[in-house]
Amino acid sequence: MQDREHLKDPDRLKDPDRLKDPARRHPEKAHRPDNPIQRKPDWIRVKAPVSPAYNETRRLMRELDLTTVCEEAGCPNIGECWAKKHATVMIMGAICTRACAFCNVATGRPFALDPLEPEHVATMVAHTGLQHVVITSVDRDDLEDGGAAHFVRTIEAVRRESPDTTIEILTPDFMRKPGALEKVVEARPDVFNHNLETVPRLYPSIRPGARYFHSLRLLARVKELDPGMFTKSGIMVGLGEDKGEVGQVMDDMRSAEIDFITIGQYLQPTRKHAAIDRFVTPEEFGAYEKSAYAKGFLMVSASPLTRSSHHAGEDFARLRAARQARLAAAAE
Ligand code: SF4
Numbered sequence: 001m002q003d004r005e006h007l008k009d010p011d012r013l014k015d016p017d018r019l020k021d022p023a024r025r026h027p028e029k030a031h032r033p034d035n036p037i038q039r040k041p042d043w044i045r046v047k048a049p050v051s052p053a054y055n056e057t058r059r060l061m062r063e064l065d066l067t068t069v070c071e072e073a074g075c076p077n078i079g080e081c082w083a084k085k086h087a088t089v090m091i092m093g094a095i096c097t098r099a100c101a102f103c104n105v106a107t108g109r110p111f112a113l114d115p116l117e118p119e120h121v122a123t124m125v126a127h128t129g130l131q132h133v134v135i136t137s138v139d140r141d142d143l144e145d146g147g148a149a150h151f152v153r154t155i156e157a158v159r160r161e162s163p164d165t166t167i168e169i170l171t172p173d174f175m176r177k178p179g180a181l182e183k184v185v186e187a188r189p190d191v192f193n194h195n196l197e198t199v200p201r202l203y204p205s206i207r208p209g210a211r212y213f214h215s216l217r218l219l220a221r222v223k224e225l226d227p228g229m230f231t232k233s234g235i236m237v238g239l240g241e242d243k244g245e246v247g248q249v250m251d252d253m254r255s256a257e258i259d260f261i262t263i264g265q266y267l268q269p270t271r272k273h274a275a276i277d278r279f280v281t282p283e284e285f286g287a288y289e290k291s292a293y294a295k296g297f298l299m300v301s302a303s304p305l306t307r308s309s310h311h312a313g314e315d316f317a318r319l320r321a322a323r324q325a326r327l328a329a330a331a332e
Contacts, residue, residue: 035275049079104269122157132313148180220256234262264306
């Protein structure tokens with residue numbers, strides 16, 4: 001492998017553990033009062049990530065110097081997913097230019113893009129033989145195109161190395177980056193995912209750097225540009241939203257023709273992050289699922305541990321089958 005040390009953040013080279021320190025990981029949150037972390041209910045407990053396959057996935061990610069959202073966001077499903085070699089790569093570095101109140105990805109000034117990263121993602125996919133890969137990124141408001149060209153290069157590299165692998169991208173909102181979305185859609189990923197994250201009322205406190213209607217419009221635009229592309233979006237619950245607001249988000253998503261909705265429980269990463277309002281029960285998730293199907297989504301994943309990329313491969317196969325069944329029913 002080529003030496004990439006010169007491409008890395010010089011601060012990280014001087015102090016590799018810098019991003020492990022919560023105060024330096026989230027400098028913008030350091031002055032905030034502590035929000036005590038609530039004990040999780042029984043239905044949220046997950047097993048510690050220990051298995052040879054988990055260690056093998058970890059080793060591969062380190063060897064290729066790839067960042068994953070599984071680790072950076074402290075995802076509770078990491079033990080299960082990595083044991084199946086299913087990891088979600090996070091391109092364009094480990095530092096985000098936004099500072100959402102729910103997210104554990106480090107905030108700050110990112111470093112230069114790694115031009116070899118697309119090839120390394122492609123190598124990882126080929127090596128693990130993934131049928132379906134999920135590629136996400138940090139927000140890169142500092143880049144003129146928000147990182148759109150890097151997404152395109154990564155999609156192209158994976159296609160070249162693994163033509164049969166389906167590709168799902170989970171993108172930032174490309175706000176104030178004219179032409180960026182169009183570029184990414186032209187690269188024809190199989191699934192275009194962008195999360196709305198929460199109900200519009202909570203945007204100022206939970207997702208202050210973003211705009212609900214901009215995100216919704218982004219997803220509607222994907223369908224306008226390529227009606228055959230699957231679109232997907234998700235929200236977290238337990239942040240203080242009410243059921244009526246969740247229903248309204250579902251209606252908004254349907255009016256943007258989003259195919260697949262994911263709904264999962266918000267979990268508080270540290271004391272400096274937004275507090276959990278409450279733990280939504282599995283029965284309530286069941287009711288959300290029923291209601292979302294009734295509103296016309298092709299696929300719904302609603303459960304406490306649902307995350308955008310959880311079971312994404314199996315879900316993609318079901319999504320495709322659901323579209324075929326609907327088209328067949330319409331033709332009768
Ligand atoms: S659910 Fe997604 S982010 Fe979490 S461990 Fe699995 S692949 Fe990674």
